[in-house]
Amino acid sequence: MPRGRKVNSSGEKSKKLLQEKAIELFSQFGYHETKISDIVKAANLTQPTFYLYFENKESLYNDLILQFRNEFLENVNRINVGNEDNFIEKLQTNFTALFKFFASNPHLTKIGFYQTEESEELKNIFSQILEEKLKERVEFSDHDIRIFINSIVGAIERLTLTMLFTKEKEPEQLASELINIYFAKELICR
Amino acid sequence: MPRGRKVNSSGEKSKKLLQEKAIELFSQFGYHETKISDIVKAANLTQPTFYLYFENKESLYNDLILQFRNEFLENVNRINVGNEDNFIEKLQTNFTALFKFFASNPHLTKIGFYQTEESEELKNIFSQILEEKLKERVEFSDHDIRIFINSIVGAIERLTLTMLFTKEKEPEQLASELINIYFAKELICR
């Protein structure tokens, strides 16, 4: 068998390919159940090639986590409820954007938002930011705002998994219903 | 250490001890990061003893998952919203019971409700049962009941982790606030 550089190969392309396959496999099988041999096999490359582009398995995984974290926090920080009257509409727009972000890379989201230790930390940060953004605009009287916020975060988390990733609902629908549930109650109990 | 039976040793005691340590370690470090050697070390026993009581690591883990599943579903099936007027109070009582169940064995809950593939399935079952119990009692007009239900489930999931296990809130408080958020809306947006 010939060794050496493959025809038509380019380092960047191989690296990207490995990353993509890694994201797919990690998201589906998790960190430990995904072997480096699996990743390179999926990319039609060999194990030493992996180490050409990544320090090791853990570092690749951490990179992915970090990548998600940054993109996610960007999205979260972009939430802007403004000073205006249209607070509710704005929030709905922001939620829509967030769901769209999740939907744009479900595999990476699964890794970064559901699979790791850091996921919890990330959700906590999300909660804190959301709390800060909402607490000036919403009257909670004697209710606990943190319970309220955590409920929303939990709802987002679950809906993303069960309705967004399964393509049962669109980002817009989810955001709309969410706003409805948490900010405009009109349920009637018989 | 000499071989053979230890003074004052009893099979049931050892098995229970191993199970307890396993629950603690699995819940803290996860399946793969918990080695059999860790479990037996924590129980002050040796590896062969582990195999005296469990077929292997996976089977022990599956047992724990099953144990949680059974207890959890028992709790869920016990949810009874009755035919009476006091639907809301009853639901609150049921949620309280559920949070109490989670709080009664946080380690096992972490394993069974957050850590495994089966966790997702379990939450889906939870959603379905909840949906069936609620849909006759709540008017959803044109809103999607599944989104509503999944929001509640997500909220329960998140609150258990962030407020119940951290002992920031009591089961009663969480249930009460939850009912408030989802069934008695009085938030005022400025």
Place this chain on the structure above:
Amino acid sequence: MPRGRKVNSSGEKSKKLLQEKAIELFSQFGYHETKISDIVKAANLTQPTFYLYFENKESLYNDLILQFRNEFLENVNRINVGNEDNFIEKLQTNFTALFKFFASNPHLTKIGFYQTEESEELKNIFSQILEEKLKERVEFSDHDIRIFINSIVGAIERLTLTMLFTKEKEPEQLASELINIYFAKELICR
């Protein structure tokens, strides 16, 4: 569970039982594929009981080998072709006796004559003794007596396994045919 002496139990009985089960299992599965746990399970006893009667697994096995060896060599030494004319009939009687001995304990024979390193040595001894007993009575001219003897031994070995243990032939028949083949040739090749 109650411990201690079983009702109706007697040390000798247990020892014999273990020995019998060991012979069966060793002969069927071989030394390594027979676990002490298998033996005691078959005897409906427990592992420590095994060590009450046998030093260890190897020593039990060696005992069995030795037992076979002694009984076998007794039989072999009993071969007596006499000084008389009826040499052939006598030999046939001796072979019959040998086959009967094999048939009387096929399990032990399997262990001692087919399964162990010592089996080979035993067959060599058999060959030597046979050679000594025959060489005075048979004229080999320029043929190699050792080849002749080894052929007989090989035939006995194989026939025991394929025709005696399977009960296809009786010891008498085998001995008779054997004598015929090796000492009274009348085959006609077309």
Place this chain on the structure above:
Amino acid sequence: MPRGRKVNSSGEKSKKLLQEKAIELFSQFGYHETKISDIVKAANLTQPTFYLYFENKESLYNDLILQFRNEFLENVNRINVGNEDNFIEKLQTNFTALFKFFASNPHLTKIGFYQTEESEELKNIFSQILEEKLKERVEFSDHDIRIFINSIVGAIERLTLTMLFTKEKEPEQLASELINIYFAKELICR
């Protein structure tokens, strides 16, 4: 020892080496007494390398058994007693070839013809084929052909072990004497 590729190493070479060492060790010590660590030590390699070329110990062993079986049956099937007059000479030639085959790889023969469960099956197949080839050419009158055949097979088995592998006799001599014993009787009993 440093990790990674050794100087001047080649996969085929290593695999063959491991196979050779395995044959030697298995034939000398048997399956259970030969550890993977022994094999790789003999090949001056490490355990993971073993798994580069073989699925596991059992599969390697089975491969060896199969390899012997195929080569052996090829030899057996090649036996051709023809329609001609020179039946006896032909048979002698065939036996010579068979002994030569055994002598060409005594280690593998020990494994495949003496050591395994499959050995017995193989000898039975040998017997059947031999029976078919001989029964048309030899008049057995009222003697049992199967006893006759099994005697020959047993003789071959034993002579291979005691006279061929020990280099006391050459294939030609053994075949010649064998033919003499079984097909041209001229022993004279005093």
Place this chain on the structure above:
DNA sequence: AATGAATGAGGATTCATTCAT
């Protein structure tokens, strides 16, 4: 005489990682 409970010692196997080409 017999058993429940435990362990020492070792073997098979896996996997991330690295060297030589």
Place this chain on the structure above:
DNA sequence: GATGAATGAATCCTCATTCAT
């Protein structure tokens, strides 16, 4: 840029054997 070949470092698991009762 890429690969073939190899290994260090675990981890799981088994089994004969032994101690306390």
